[in-house]
Amino acid sequence: MVAKLIDGKAIAAAKRQAIKAHINILKRQGMIPGLAVISIGSDPASEAYVRGKVRDCIEVGIHSEVIRFSENVTEEQLLREIRALNVDDHIHGMLIQLPLPEHISKWKVAQTIGPEKDIDGFHPVNIGKVAANEGGFVPCTAAGIIEMIRETGVSVSGQHVVIAGRSTVVGKPLALLFLNQDATVTICHSRTRQLFQYTRQADILVAATGKEALFHAGDIKPGAIVIDVGMTRSAEGNLVGDVAFEEVKNKASLITPVPGGVGPMTRVMLLEHTLIAAEQQRKKGS
Numbered sequence: 001m002v003a004k005l006i007d008g009k010a011i012a013a014a015k016r017q018a019i020k021a022h023i024n025i026l027k028r029q030g031m032i033p034g035l036a037v038i039s040i041g042s043d044p045a046s047e048a049y050v051r052g053k054v055r056d057c058i059e060v061g062i063h064s065e066v067i068r069f070s071e072n073v074t075e076e077q078l079l080r081e082i083r084a085l086n087v088d089d090h091i092h093g094m095l096i097q098l099p100l101p102e103h104i105s106k107w108k109v110a111q112t113i114g115p116e117k118d119i120d121g122f123h124p125v126n127i128g129k130v131a132a133n134e135g136g137f138v139p140c141t142a143a144g145i146i147e148m149i150r151e152t153g154v155s156v157s158g159q160h161v162v163i164a165g166r167s168t169v170v171g172k173p174l175a176l177l178f179l180n181q182d183a184t185v186t187i188c189h190s191r192t193r194q195l196f197q198y199t200r201q202a203d204i205l206v207a208a209t210g211k212e213a214l215f216h217a218g219d220i221k222p223g224a225i226v227i228d229v230g231m232t233r234s235a236e237g238n239l240v241g242d243v244a245f246e247e248v249k250n251k252a253s254l255i256t257p258v259p260g261g262v263g264p265m266t267r268v269m270l271l272e273h274t275l276i277a278a279e280q281q282r283k284k285g286s
């Protein structure tokens, strides 16, 4: 079997067009959705992501603001900026670029973002809503993965989803989202014994370990759906996933490429969440 690609880049492009059309309607009604991105430090990779986000916003007509802080910004300075954005009427969504410096508490940051503007799902209210299956914003990567699978038309109900990785932004929220769709979910992580015994049982495998080409053909169930969240820069400078794509593609039924898979979906979900946040805040305001 040769797997069909789940073309994240193409799905994201189509979604961007739909979002753009929707925003045009809002604009005619006098509303411009606004996104603030807070970026701390000057990591070149981080800078590239931020520039990408700004470009995406321009393409669909979202007003964007980037707030840059140096690596040694104090926690209080950061929290003050977040509080200011919470009451800024031009801003409907905010994203604080991860990772944060060691001296800043991610949990304090999460609690300070107004839940209605928390489009990357950091705030405890949003985490709670997702756990209770009551909506709520989820991290854009997790949302993008769910959206990609929805696009394939495959029902996840009753399927065994194995997630390798338990991060707050990917593994954990994704497990809840799949559970909410009636999947059977196994979460594996760095301390899991016999990791590959689990992955071989997966109808849907989500590889989010950050370990370059960890999963090979022998670790995958024939016909599985394989979602590769990994994004490591190889020694040759290429972007590589957690999955040995060339061999696994002959065993899976559907597979996401790296690049061009989960990455573009993450970016487009940021736009969609900003649009949703803007609409929700408009309803509340009127």
Ligand SMILES: Nc1nc(=O)c2c([nH]1)NC[C@@H]1CN(c3ccc(C(=O)N[C@@H](CCC(=O)O)C(=O)O)cc3)C=[N+]21
Pocket: 049, 095, 096, 097, 098, 099, 120, 140, 141, 231, 239, 258, 259, 260, 261, 262, 263, 264, 266, 267
């Ligand atoms: N609060 C927060 N939320 C995030 O979602 C978040 C974050 N912090 N910090 C940094 C990481 C990284 N990230 C990426 C998203 C898309 C691509 C992307 O579009 N990648 C392209 C390739 C880009 C290239 O070639 O370098 C692709 O996979 O096709 C990459 C990286 C979001 N992050």
